[in-house]
Amino acid sequence: MPDKKVAVVTGAGRGIGRAIAVELAKRGCAVAVNYSRSEGPANEVVEEITAAGGEAFAVKADVSNAEEVKAMFKAVSEKLGPVNVLVCNAGVTRDNLLMRMKDADWDDVIKTDLSSLYYCAKEAVRPMLKGRWGRIVAVSSINGLRGSAGQCNYAAAKAGVIGFVKSLAREVASRGVTVNAIAPGFIETDMTAVLPEDVKSQFIASIPAGRAGTPQDVAGVAAFLVSDDAAYLQGQVIAVDGGVTMQ
Ligand code: NAP
Numbered sequence: 001m002p003d004k005k006v007a008v009v010t011g012a013g014r015g016i017g018r019a020i021a022v023e024l025a026k027r028g029c030a031v032a033v034n035y036s037r038s039e040g041p042a043n044e045v046v047e048e049i050t051a052a053g054g055e056a057f058a059v060k061a062d063v064s065n066a067e068e069v070k071a072m073f074k075a076v077s078e079k080l081g082p083v084n085v086l087v088c089n090a091g092v093t094r095d096n097l098l099m100r101m102k103d104a105d106w107d108d109v110i111k112t113d114l115s116s117l118y119y120c121a122k123e124a125v126r127p128m129l130k131g132r133w134g135r136i137v138a139v140s141s142i143n144g145l146r147g148s149a150g151q152c153n154y155a156a157a158k159a160g161v162i163g164f165v166k167s168l169a170r171e172v173a174s175r176g177v178t179v180n181a182i183a184p185g186f187i188e189t190d191m192t193a194v195l196p197e198d199v200k201s202q203f204i205a206s207i208p209a210g211r212a213g214t215p216q217d218v219a220g221v222a223a224f225l226v227s228d229d230a231a232y233l234q235g236q237v238i239a240v241d242g243g244v245t246m247q
Helices: 015-026 039-051 066-080 103-131 142-146 152-175 197-205 215-226
Strands: 006-009 030-035 056-060 085-088 134-139 177-184 237-240
Touching: 006 015, 006 066, 015 030, 015 039, 015 085, 015 215, 030 039, 030 066, 039 056, 056 066, 066 103, 085 103, 085 215, 103 134, 103 152, 103 177, 134 152, 134 215, 142 152, 142 177, 142 237, 152 177, 177 215, 215 237
Parallel strands: 006 030, 006 085, 030 056, 085 134, 134 177, 177 237
Antiparallel strands: none
16 A cells, blocks of 8 residues: 555546545545636635645646646646546536437547546556556446436447446556446436436436435445455446446
8 A cells, every 4th residue: 555645536626526535535545636617616625625634736627638637647746746546537418319419519528528537547557557556446327337318428438438447457457556437326416406307306216225326425435446445346337326227
């Protein structure tokens, strides 16, 4: 285990990413709170962490842009030390039926939800291999596991995330680096708040747990994957969905 765990959490100003950043800080990680638009909320996350005695700083980068990702990792390692924990959480939705989907909607989702994992992992994996310890956690979706109408772009990106995770896990598993994915179900954040009430209640009615998930439900699992207790967990997709995808 390294002397210091340094985590980059993408999209950590709001929603699931915010809960993960705060939880990792509670468990002793120094945390780089990435944001692209939510500067104020990201600064609040940093204040919350530092007020509780943790170490954090906010770092702006559009994770769909390789150059901005490179600059972010440079800034983080200068400020906090070599990165050994990466949580790729940032994501967007641009739902539409295939016939109506614009090429820009496809590209935005693929770049933000999938290419960002490639850009970030490429930067993070070198210091992890050097230190012979690392944790990569990617946030996928149940739509990456089973698809959902009107979300060809999102389902393709999230399925790609799962394939990437398994492939990279095989590449780095012997060097103390674990790579896993979380597939949240219906979690109450800004992303799901925009759904029509009837769609929301229909979905919630289908959840065996009988309720929507919270960002904290996901954060606890992410923190476990980053911990030493999860050292032998490799290339897995953990569905955090109240039982929706149970087999
Ligand atoms: P959210 O509340 O809409 O937040 C999205 C986050 O992604 C924000 O922090 C946003 O940061 C960040 N982001 C978007 N584009 C970015 C970019 N180009 N560069 C950097 N950051 C960017 O979403 P959420 O519900 O917390 O979702 C987080 C992740 O969980 C996503 O990958 C989502 O697909 C996945 N997920 C969510 C659910 C759910 O039910 N909520 C279910 C399955 C999977 P800024 O505001 O700074 O742009």
